[in-house]
Amino acid sequence: MIEVKNLSKRFDSLIILDNVSFSILDARLIVVLGPSGTGKTVLLKSMIGLMPVDSGEVIFDGKSLKSATPTEIYEIRKEIGFVFQGTALFDSMNVAENVSLPMSEHTSASSREIKKRVTEILEIVGMSGKECLYPQALSGGMKRLVAVGRALVLDPKYLFYDEPTTGLDPMMRDQVVNLIINLKKSYAKSGIVVTHDLDTARAVGDEIYMLKNGKISKLKKIKKELYG
Amino acid sequence: MRNMNPFSAIGDFATFFFRSVFIPWRIDKTKRRILEQVYYVGVGSLPIILIIATFVGLVSTVQTSYQLIGTVPRYILGYTVGRMVMIELGPVLTALMVSGRCASSMAAEIGTMRITEQIDALETMAIDPYRFLSLPRIIGTFIALPLLTVIAELDALFCGAVYAHYFLRVPFGVFNYGLIHFFVARDFFGGMAKSVVFSLVIAAAGCYFGFRVKGGAREVGRAATYAVVTSSILILVLDYLVALVIFG
Numbered sequence: 001m002i003e004v005k006n007l008s009k010r011f012d013s014l015i016i017l018d019n020v021s022f023s024i025l026d027a028r029l030i031v032v033l034g035p036s037g038t039g040k041t042v043l044l045k046s047m048i049g050l051m052p053v054d055s056g057e058v059i060f061d062g063k064s065l066k067s068a069t070p071t072e073i074y075e076i077r078k079e080i081g082f083v084f085q086g087t088a089l090f091d092s093m094n095v096a097e098n099v100s101l102p103m104s105e106h107t108s109a110s111s112r113e114i115k116k117r118v119t120e121i122l123e124i125v126g127m128s129g130k131e132c133l134y135p136q137a138l139s140g141g142m143k144r145l146v147a148v149g150r151a152l153v154l155d156p157k158y159l160f161y162d163e164p165t166t167g168l169d170p171m172m173r174d175q176v177v178n179l180i181i182n183l184k185k186s187y188a189k190s191g192i193v194v195t196h197d198l199d200t201a202r203a204v205g206d207e208i209y210m211l212k213n214g215k216i217s218k219l220k221k222i223k224k225e226l227y228g
Numbered sequence: 229m230r231n232m233n234p235f236s237a238i239g240d241f242a243t244f245f246f247r248s249v250f251i252p253w254r255i256d257k258t259k260r261r262i263l264e265q266v267y268y269v270g271v272g273s274l275p276i277i278l279i280i281a282t283f284v285g286l287v288s289t290v291q292t293s294y295q296l297i298g299t300v301p302r303y304i305l306g307y308t309v310g311r312m313v314m315i316e317l318g319p320v321l322t323a324l325m326v327s328g329r330c331a332s333s334m335a336a337e338i339g340t341m342r343i344t345e346q347i348d349a350l351e352t353m354a355i356d357p358y359r360f361l362s363l364p365r366i367i368g369t370f371i372a373l374p375l376l377t378v379i380a381e382l383d384a385l386f387c388g389a390v391y392a393h394y395f396l397r398v399p400f401g402v403f404n405y406g407l408i409h410f411f412v413a414r415d416f417f418g419g420m421a422k423s424v425v426f427s428l429v430i431a432a433a434g435c436y437f438g439f440r441v442k443g444g445a446r447e448v449g450r451a452a453t454y455a456v457v458t459s460s461i462l463i464l465v466l467d468y469l470v471a472l473v474i475f476g
Contacts, residue, residue, distance in 0.1 A: 045348070048352060050348055050352065075354070077351070077352055077353070077354040080352065082353075086344060088344060088345040088346050088348065089346075090341075102354075102355070104257070105353070105355050106354065150353075
């Protein structure tokens with residue numbers, strides 16, 4: 001379970017997060033909606049300690065990130081798979097190397113075991129046979145799938161998705177959405193999806209939150225005129 | 229970064245260097261990346277270093293002979309060119325060339341990784357970016373630069389000897405007599421000490437300015453420029469300080 005308690009963050013006089021609080025229960029996926037530029041990515045990055053916050057804390061399974069040592073923070077992060085909006089794939093590495101990196105860094109698995117795991121992961125994300133391609137040779141949607149694969153390789157408990165369907169064509173968007181749903185249902189991955197796309201939010205979210213003007217509020221229903 | 233005062237900047241650079249070097253790491257996880265850097269810095273810079281060293285050898289022989297031949301015994305040519313190349317020209321010019329080629333590319337590569345969130349991605353994967361990116365570059369340059377310097381010195385001395393033999397009527401034997409008979413180990417090892425210090429500065433400057441990039445393509449370009457300018461200045465400052473300690 002992840003508990004976000006009174007998270008606040010401002011850039012100079014601009015308030016990005018204003019006492020933001022919510023919880024993510026195990027095997028549940030929450031969606032944070034909001035128009036572009038409202039601080040959704042800041043929220044995600046603050047939650048895992050990539051960005052310092054002004055006040056508040058995030059607690060992962062009873063362990064607060066605020067009081068954790070750098071080593072403990074890294075241990076917490078091993079339980080989180082993070083999918084970046086821009087995918088952040090390493091352009092000097094091919095698909096297999098990108099996906100296997102966390103495994104080769106954090107485990108003592110043999111190269112055969114790593115190869116087997118990469119094959120397994122690429123099958124789950126629908127990218128089998130693309131092991132040797134470099135990110136430059138992939139479409140935006142394929143990169144997104146590989147990024148999900150990389151996030152999955154250590155079998156983390158939580159998955160954080162930053163705008164996972166933004167900029168994708170409808171077919172690829174459906175593929176990514178189905179993958180997110182499948183990971184939640186079949187592999188009990190809980191986590192958070194931040195998006196401005198209402199259809200994605202409807203499809204994947206167990207709970208929907210709206211982030212606007214730094215404040216977060218829980219939505220009962222997503223209406224078309226949500227962004228006013 | 230641009231708004232930092234010089235003392236803060238020096239402190240920040242030193243902190244970055246120690247943060248990158250004194251960090252727990254495992255050879256089996258880092259070996260491949262170190263070897264890649266040794267290859268990139270060492271083998272990749274070899275052609276340009278050989279060209280530079282050839283002309284360093286030729287120019288120092290021409291100018292030394294212009295100043296000395298006729299007033300001192302001819303073996304002094306080998307002695308003087310040898311000392312010049314080993315103490316000063318070999319280490320400094322090799323370092324400046326490697327700085328121009330490698331510090332800039334390190335800054336640009338890491339800077340691009342910074343603005344495309346690849347460094348953030350390392351953090352989210354619980355991989356220390358200093359260990360993953362800086363350490364292999366610093367160790368790789370630390371291994372490659374002294375080796376390049378030795379090769380550059382041998383090339384410069386060989387070319388100097390050939391020039392002296394064919395154009396100045398100073399036979400190989402005479403040139404080598406001056407070179408070997410008056411050889412002082414301190415000259416060679418002093419030059420190597422400089423090379424080791426320069427290697428740390430080049431790699432650390434390249435990585436430091438790359439890590440500090442914020443913004444977009446323009447900042448990446450600036451980082452590359454800062455890396456080369458800073459490392460070149462530091463090479464000359466440290467050249468003076470090491471010379472004071474070893475030869476002063």
